[in-house]
Amino acid sequence: MTADNLGGWPDPQPRMGFFTDTSVCIGCKACEVACKEWNAVPDDGFELLGHSYDNTGGLSANSWRHVAFIEQPVPTDVLAEAEAGPGDMRWLMMSNVCKHCTHAGCLDVCPTGSLFRTEFGTVVVQEDICNGCGYCIPACPYGVIDQRKDDGRAWKCTLCYDRVGDGLTPACAQACPTRSIQFGEVGELRERAAARVEALHGQGVGEARLYGHDPDDGVGGNGAFFLLLDEPEVYGLPPDPIVPTRDLPAMWRRAGLAGLAMAAAVVVSFLGGRP
Amino acid sequence: MKERAMVPEADFRSYYGRPVVRPPVWRHDIAAYLFTGGLAAGSALLAAGGDATGRPALRRAGRTTALGALIASTYFLINDLGRPSRFHHMLRVAKPTSPMSTGTWILSAFGGAAGAAAVAEAAPLLPGPLRRPVTVLGTAGQYGAAALAPALATYTAVLLADTATPSWHAAYPDLPLIFAGSALASGAGVGLIAAPPAQTGPARRMAVLGAALELYGAHRVETSKGILSEPYTTGRAGRLLRAGRTLTALGVAGALLGRRSRVVSALSGASLLAAALATRFGIFDGGVASAKDPRYTIVPQRERLAGSSG
Amino acid sequence: MAEAHPVGFQYVVEAKNRGATVIHIDPRFTRTSALAHTYVPMRAGADIAFLGGVVNYILSNEKDFREYVVAYTNASMIVGEGFRDTEDLDGLFSGYDPELNVYDQSSWQYEGQSDEGQQEGEAHADRETASGLEQESHGPPVPADVPRDPTLRHPRCVYQILKRHYARYTPEMVERVCGVPPEKFLEVCAAWTRNSGRERTTALVYSVGWTQHSVGVQYIRTGAIIQLLLGNMGRPGGGVMALRGHASIQGSTDIPTLFNLLPGYLPMPHHRQHETFRQWVDAIRHPEQKGFWANAEAYAVSLLKAYFGDAATEQNDWGYGWLPRLTGDHGTYQQVLDMIDGKIKGYFLLGQNPAVGSAHGRAQRLGMANLDWLVVRDLFAIESATFWKDGPEVATGEIVPEQCRTEVFLMPAASHAEKEGTFTQTQRLLQWREKALDPPGDCRSELWFFHHLGRLVRERLAGSTLPRDQAVLRLNWPDEEPSGEDVLREINGYDVATGAALSNFTDLAADGTTACGCWIYSGVFKDGVNQAARRKPGAEQDWVAREWGWAWPSDRRTLYNRASADPEGRPWSERKKYVWWDPAAGEWTGYDVPDFEKTKPPSYRPPEGASGVEAIAGDDAFIMQGDGKGWLYAPSGLIDGPMPTHYEPAESPIGNPLYGQGANPARKRYDRDDNPLNPASPVYPYVFSTSRLTEHHTAGGMSRQLAYLSELQPEMFVEVSPALAAERGLEHHGWAHVITSRAAIEARVLVTDRLRPLRVDGRVIHQIWMPYHWGSSGLVTGDSANDLIGIVLDPNVLIQESKVGTCDIRPGRRPAGADLLAYVEDYRRRAEGHDG
Numbered sequence A: 001m002t003a004d005n006l007g008g009w010p011d012p013q014p015r016m017g018f019f020t021d022t023s024v025c026i027g028c029k030a031c032e033v034a035c036k037e038w039n040a041v042p043d044d045g046f047e048l049l050g051h052s053y054d055n056t057g058g059l060s061a062n063s064w065r066h067v068a069f070i071e072q073p074v075p076t077d078v079l080a081e082a083e084a085g086p087g088d089m090r091w092l093m094m095s096n097v098c099k100h101c102t103h104a105g106c107l108d109v110c111p112t113g114s115l116f117r118t119e120f121g122t123v124v125v126q127e128d129i130c131n132g133c134g135y136c137i138p139a140c141p142y143g144v145i146d147q148r149k150d151d152g153r154a155w156k157c158t159l160c161y162d163r164v165g166d167g168l169t170p171a172c173a174q175a176c177p178t179r180s181i182q183f184g185e186v187g188e189l190r191e192r193a194a195a196r197v198e199a200l201h202g203q204g205v206g207e208a209r210l211y212g213h214d215p216d217d218g219v220g221g222n223g224a225f226f227l228l229l230d231e232p233e234v235y236g237l238p239p240d241p242i243v244p245t246r247d248l249p250a251m252w253r254r255a256g257l258a259g260l261a262m263a264a265a266v267v268v269s270f271l272g273g274r275p
Numbered sequence B: 001m002k003e004r005a006m007v008p009e010a011d012f013r014s015y016y017g018r019p020v021v022r023p024p025v026w027r028h029d030i031a032a033y034l035f036t037g038g039l040a041a042g043s044a045l046l047a048a049g050g051d052a053t054g055r056p057a058l059r060r061a062g063r064t065t066a067l068g069a070l071i072a073s074t075y076f077l078i079n080d081l082g083r084p085s086r087f088h089h090m091l092r093v094a095k096p097t098s099p100m101s102t103g104t105w106i107l108s109a110f111g112g113a114a115g116a117a118a119v120a121e122a123a124p125l126l127p128g129p130l131r132r133p134v135t136v137l138g139t140a141g142q143y144g145a146a147a148l149a150p151a152l153a154t155y156t157a158v159l160l161a162d163t164a165t166p167s168w169h170a171a172y173p174d175l176p177l178i179f180a181g182s183a184l185a186s187g188a189g190v191g192l193i194a195a196p197p198a199q200t201g202p203a204r205r206m207a208v209l210g211a212a213l214e215l216y217g218a219h220r221v222e223t224s225k226g227i228l229s230e231p232y233t234t235g236r237a238g239r240l241l242r243a244g245r246t247l248t249a250l251g252v253a254g255a256l257l258g259r260r261s262r263v264v265s266a267l268s269g270a271s272l273l274a275a276a277l278a279t280r281f282g283i284f285d286g287g288v289a290s291a292k293d294p295r296y297t298i299v300p301q302r303e304r305l306a307g308s309s310g
Numbered sequence C: 001m002a003e004a005h006p007v008g009f010q011y012v013v014e015a016k017n018r019g020a021t022v023i024h025i026d027p028r029f030t031r032t033s034a035l036a037h038t039y040v041p042m043r044a045g046a047d048i049a050f051l052g053g054v055v056n057y058i059l060s061n062e063k064d065f066r067e068y069v070v071a072y073t074n075a076s077m078i079v080g081e082g083f084r085d086t087e088d089l090d091g092l093f094s095g096y097d098p099e100l101n102v103y104d105q106s107s108w109q110y111e112g113q114s115d116e117g118q119q120e121g122e123a124h125a126d127r128e129t130a131s132g133l134e135q136e137s138h139g140p141p142v143p144a145d146v147p148r149d150p151t152l153r154h155p156r157c158v159y160q161i162l163k164r165h166y167a168r169y170t171p172e173m174v175e176r177v178c179g180v181p182p183e184k185f186l187e188v189c190a191a192w193t194r195n196s197g198r199e200r201t202t203a204l205v206y207s208v209g210w211t212q213h214s215v216g217v218q219y220i221r222t223g224a225i226i227q228l229l230l231g232n233m234g235r236p237g238g239g240v241m242a243l244r245g246h247a248s249i250q251g252s253t254d255i256p257t258l259f260n261l262l263p264g265y266l267p268m269p270h271h272r273q274h275e276t277f278r279q280w281v282d283a284i285r286h287p288e289q290k291g292f293w294a295n296a297e298a299y300a301v302s303l304l305k306a307y308f309g310d311a312a313t314e315q316n317d318w319g320y321g322w323l324p325r326l327t328g329d330h331g332t333y334q335q336v337l338d339m340i341d342g343k344i345k346g347y348f349l350l351g352q353n354p355a356v357g358s359a360h361g362r363a364q365r366l367g368m369a370n371l372d373w374l375v376v377r378d379l380f381a382i383e384s385a386t387f388w389k390d391g392p393e394v395a396t397g398e399i400v401p402e403q404c405r406t407e408v409f410l411m412p413a414a415s416h417a418e419k420e421g422t423f424t425q426t427q428r429l430l431q432w433r434e435k436a437l438d439p440p441g442d443c444r445s446e447l448w449f450f451h452h453l454g455r456l457v458r459e460r461l462a463g464s465t466l467p468r469d470q471a472v473l474r475l476n477w478p479d480e481e482p483s484g485e486d487v488l489r490e491i492n493g494y495d496v497a498t499g500a501a502l503s504n505f506t507d508l509a510a511d512g513t514t515a516c517g518c519w520i521y522s523g524v525f526k527d528g529v530n531q532a533a534r535r536k537p538g539a540e541q542d543w544v545a546r547e548w549g550w551a552w553p554s555d556r557r558t559l560y561n562r563a564s565a566d567p568e569g570r571p572w573s574e575r576k577k578y579v580w581w582d583p584a585a586g587e588w589t590g591y592d593v594p595d596f597e598k599t600k601p602p603s604y605r606p607p608e609g610a611s612g613v614e615a616i617a618g619d620d621a622f623i624m625q626g627d628g629k630g631w632l633y634a635p636s637g638l639i640d641g642p643m644p645t646h647y648e649p650a651e652s653p654i655g656n657p658l659y660g661q662g663a664n665p666a667r668k669r670y671d672r673d674d675n676p677l678n679p680a681s682p683v684y685p686y687v688f689s690t691s692r693l694t695e696h697h698t699a700g701g702m703s704r705q706l707a708y709l710s711e712l713q714p715e716m717f718v719e720v721s722p723a724l725a726a727e728r729g730l731e732h733h734g735w736a737h738v739i740t741s742r743a744a745i746e747a748r749v750l751v752t753d754r755l756r757p758l759r760v761d762g763r764v765i766h767q768i769w770m771p772y773h774w775g776s777s778g779l780v781t782g783d784s785a786n787d788l789i790g791i792v793l794d795p796n797v798l799i800q801e802s803k804v805g806t807c808d809i810r811p812g813r814r815p816a817g818a819d820l821l822a823y824v825e826d827y828r829r830r831a832e833g834h835d836g
């Protein structure tokens, strides 16, 4: 299986994905709205969260893009600061999405085949096959895929499978005004991302780093990866995710061992002397 | 590069304290299923052992409980599906990377076997020519079910562990021991309740061995996973697991000391069953709690990174 | 900009990626600040002090682009002896009349012109009718030959006056008034000046954070002065650009929805100032003056021909008598007060939601509740159509639905995607849009509505001989419903005899042979082709992209682009080459349509006594101005002073650190019991500002009705700094209410470091910020920020001061019902007690 034909398709396409450059995100949420418009995703309720300008909260069955807002003020006495002149602060914004993992936990564990790997190397739920077993949900190391309360099925970003199949750009990337969301061939995006980090480092933005770009990480790299300006967990991302199924052989071995122990215990119990 | 000043770190940073991984959407149906699955497995083993060693009461109780528990399992499983009408979609594929797929096939195979075994118990009620083939089929089913029982009892441990739910995943080496032990104890419990003291010897030994496995596994889970052990020792999960341990101890004590009393035997059997139930709910809840608090996702991963980068 | 113009902001991001420095100056840290290199927090309402500081920096460090300044601005013009500056008169210019609160502008004039200035009576009428705006676009009356000192040393030359006026705007003063530390201020000065001159230009982009002030026009003037001093006007990459609001706001002043203008910035006639056609036309063209307004008669006659067709003849002054006349202030705020007073009976609201969007929401709603009828054409049932049953006054008992006399007709409107037409954006570019889909149900376009309304009204009036009906009856009204392109053709203008489309406003004639709906748009249908519909991709043409859309006037992309060449007609630099004189060909050429007579050489000097276009010299780059120069100093045309100077907002917790005069003395006030203003009082100790969220649109009619937008910002909230939260006991995510002398409104609290207290004039000033998008109907509802705001306006254009006011904030929800009125009243009483 080559990196570009994860699904073992007879006619594979280049692997497609996103490079989301959070250093140019302006938090306009056009991506969130465009995704909902195109995919007819229901609204997620009208609740003020008080999490800066984020009233979506996170990715969910009803939000396949989520823009995080993080205010990082200087922790000093503000009145004293008014004397001294106000200091610096940062307001980080980041549009999160399904990572379309090379080794996708959700896909691995799906018992129905509803989740599948497309010819573009993306991970998609087939809504007519999903039976709502919910297994994919805890299996995602990023907390992305989610069950919709009213219909019980699992939903997440499809990387606009229908659009990409027609040669179009996914709705969120199309709507993004600042090109924070860049869509393209994963290999090419990785090069672009590396160049961008270098450029930012050159401009003195030393905190710029890539996340999810590395094919050697715990999920074999993401089809949708990011440029971040702080540690991943600040954005709600796991710092070192691992696809659960990486340990599956070991798990079965342990289960086998326990099973043997169980069988042995029964044999011993029944043959171990007559009361 | 200049270090940017920011909010002082507590012990870890997260996004408004929101979970990083998503807690399982499974409700307690699944915890109950863990118990009934184990019960079915333990009962099937009890039935086979009883039959093989000429203890019909154990056979009968084991066979019927196995089927009963299996039916309950299926109910819980289907009830928990977001789309119950699509249960059969599980049977469209066999997917080795999905413990749930594997488990479904184990459960189905076990179900057929255990069903045949249980139906055979009704053989005496059948018309003459049918009795013999049904009995033979029942015996075959009984041993088939027994052969599958360890898989049925332990695959659920893999089912839980093969997730990003921190405390489940971290516990993958030990969960199967707990589940296997707990299934044995459950089977033993059934035997203790259903059979006359004369036939319960193996059940008592099963109880002791099962309890040992279970307690060992639980001890490992509660002590060797660093901060990921915490969810199993605190909150509701902690209370359930502690209750499970006490009930197991009581059950084992009863099984060993109450040899001659049918009532004490039955009580200790019930205690073992309750223990198995509490343990499964405890493990289930511990995992859910670990997913809800971002600390359990972030801190171990940070430690891992720190460890690998020196 | 990132908040309200996210799509435009992509170019800022692009520039930043290419190495540009981005500085954001704003009272609060916004999504724009987040992407800026430097964020400069400052006090709302204090920008003139800041910009004046920049002017001072430029002049005292001689950072101005001297050759440009001498050639193209009025820096060298000598001002009359009578002029007195605010520096001499403690915050007033000479000529102030404390009775009418306006200036007699005679003393502001250039040397020897003092009889040209407006007398205070005229100035008063100008303020009432907001004709300051017209004056500026016309080039106010200024004769051609003014004494000059090109060495800029004469003590009364504009340059020296400017220098003296801004000398006090030192970095220390900027800090004292704005709360901006000197290092940050100087960083801005250095960046701006470094990026201007021969080789570089800087564009100034502003929006309503600068306009909605009682000194709004002077804010922009200060920006324009800096741009002129640095040589950033008429050159590529320069200019002063307003980021517009509603998609065709520029279009709505060109073909105006304003009460005081006719298409193409022709003034709406005033009953006393413009009794006759001749008075009206001469007021526009100023016979002795130079510049292109000299041809105003052709524009005016062609407009009347378009309105009245064959009925407009030379004998009847082209139907001038049928035009309505202004009698005073008919601005939107005066009208609302007139409604309250029962002077207005019926009202049309099209694409506007004043119940939420206009200052003093209570006055807006009480006014509309006192009409006989109200027609609302909108996409949704907005608050301005439902106020009588769900507005806040229903809760307080001031409006009783069963008794409210207003009959409301809600007419469903087609949205912009459901009809064809043009948008005109800030660059004056007209872009044609196709209709994407049919409107749902009974929704109809404005064109349909007005065509049929006009038809029906004319049918009702048929045969009437009443004078007041004649205008409507004589209108050149088609029987068939016109298409969008038919309208554009009419606007472009045509030859009356042949019907052929005109190709430029220079084709217009004053003899009735041409008709033209808006002279500046003439050429948009050149050759019978819809030029606004041109869409050649940028990659397929040069960087000026002249084959995309169509820009007025004459498809000119940059106004006054003669200034992109030096006085001799050579590009200032190779890098900034744009339009230049080609001596071989004997004509102006370049990337854009030259904003100059094509064959008039740089060396041309007008003959003695010339006027109009003939009087424009070869180096008079600002061809619409009466003296051909860019104005650093405005000898006339502005109601409130020839040079911007810092005044405090009408409501301010501090006195003016610069002068005894606090607020703009000429601001437009409506002193009435139902329009109280907060006195300076510790009862209202805080400064508040209101503006937009990316997630919502203006009064919310188009966003609070949509689930996908409503969920993104579901509740009205107020932002406060942690320090203020501590001072007032406000809890993050809890409730608070904000109180002014008009109202108290409640909102959820966001405690955020994005707002910070400032040290201003020796004390700590807390600022509060609120979005203004909420009202009582829609998927998400909430109190309206505009209920807090009183009516006080800029004197030149009558825009409301909605960017700054004073208030108090308290934890918890506000009182409800009649208690609310008592609560607000109690605050008012306490504030009056403290007054003085």
Ligand SMILES: Nc1nc2c(c(=O)[nH]1)N[C@H]1C(S)=C(S)[C@@H](COP(=O)(O)OP(=O)(O)OC[C@H]3O[C@@H](n4cnc5c(=O)[nH]c(N)nc54)[C@H](O)[C@@H]3O)O[C@H]1N2
Binding pocket: C001, C003, C004, C005, C025, C026, C027, C028, C030, C043, C044, C045, C046, C047, C206, C207, C208, C209, C210, C243, C244, C245, C246, C689, C690, C691, C692, C693, C694, C695, C696, C697, C698, C699, C803, C804
């Ligand atoms: N998403 C969205 N986009 C919009 C609109 C919308 O409602 N929503 N509305 C459209 C319309 S109609 C318009 S007019 C434009 C307006 O566009 P903008 O003018 O950009 O919008 P505002 O948010 O009202 O104000 C801009 C900034 O001015 C700041 N400000 C307030 N007072 C002062 C001051 O005294 N000095 C300085 N320097 N800054 C000040 C505010 O804090 C605010 O950040 O946006 C248009 N675009």
Ligand SMILES: Nc1nc2c(c(=O)[nH]1)N[C@H]1C(S)=C(S)[C@@H](COP(=O)(O)OP(=O)(O)OC[C@H]3O[C@@H](n4cnc5c(=O)[nH]c(N)nc54)[C@H](O)[C@@H]3O)O[C@H]1N2
Binding pocket: C208, C212, C245, C246, C350, C351, C352, C353, C354, C356, C357, C358, C359, C377, C378, C379, C380, C382, C413, C414, C415, C416, C446, C690, C691, C692, C697, C698, C699, C700, C701, C702, C772, C785, C786, C789, C802, C803
């Ligand atoms: N406090 C405070 N107040 C402000 C401002 C501020 O910054 N602070 N900003 C001011 C500014 S800049 C503006 S522009 C105003 C905006 O204030 P308004 O213009 O009063 O508010 P909108 O919500 O934009 O109203 C436009 C209405 O037009 C409807 N509409 C849309 N398309 C069409 C159409 O094609 N035909 C018809 N008939 N209707 C249509 C929409 O549904 C909407 O209800 O608010 C001003 N008020």
Ligand code: SF4
Binding pocket: A098, A099, A100, A101, A103, A104, A105, A106, A107, A123, A139, A140, A141, A142, A143, A144, A145, A156
């Ligand atoms: S991020 Fe989660 S949901 Fe997306 S592909 Fe990876 S495992 Fe699946």
Ligand code: SF4
Binding pocket: A109, A110, A111, A112, A113, A114, A115, A125, A129, A130, A131, A132, A133, A134, A135, A136, A137, A153, A154
């Ligand atoms: S919920 Fe649907 S998509 Fe997820 S694992 Fe189950 S069947 Fe697959």
Ligand code: SF4
Binding pocket: A034, A035, A036, A038, A039, A064, A065, A097, A156, A157, A158, A159, A160, A161, A170, A171, A172, A173
């Ligand atoms: S790729 Fe498509 S489905 Fe995925 S977030 Fe973007 S718009 Fe939504």
Ligand code: SF4
Binding pocket: A024, A025, A026, A027, A028, A029, A030, A031, A032, A067, A093, A094, A095, A175, A176, A177, A178, A179, A180, A181
């Ligand atoms: S559309 Fe682009 S800029 Fe806007 S929030 Fe999404 S990623 Fe950020």
Ligand code: SF4
Binding pocket: C004, C005, C006, C007, C008, C247
């Ligand atoms: S709403 Fe339209 S005009 Fe405004 S920024 Fe977005 S695309 Fe541009």
Ligand SMILES: [Mo]
Binding pocket: C208, C244, C245, C246
């Ligand atoms: Mo606006």
